[in-house]
Each structure stands twice: as structure tokens, then as C-alpha cells.
Amino acid sequence: MSLLHEAIHEKKFDVRMLERNLVRNVVTDKEAKTFVESLPDDAENAAYISLDELNEQGQ
Secondary structure: OOHHHHHHHHOOOOHHHHHHHHHOOOOOHHHHHHHHHHOOOOHHHOOOOOHHHHHHHHO
């Protein structure tokens, strides 16, 4: 495979390309849903901040 083809294949479900790939029938709704459901839940690694904290940092 060419480098471009490999790069496009790797980005098949990338959030920036998914809508385009769905419209062009590169992926089906079912494939996209299966992929999203297979992603790990990283909520425990998230950093939550409030708007008040952001405002305090910006002052």
C-alpha cells in the first residue's frame, strides 16, 4: 500500500473524517457505532474545571 492509502485507512474513523466517510459510504453507521463502542472509557483521566476557575486564571 502507498503511504497515502495507509494514512487514509488509519484515519477512517477519525472524528474529523467520519462524517465525510459516512456520506461517501466508506464506512457504514453500524461500523462507526461498533468502533465508537470499542473505544476505552478514559473518563477517569479527564481533568474537570469550572468556568469560574478559568476566569480566575485569566485575571
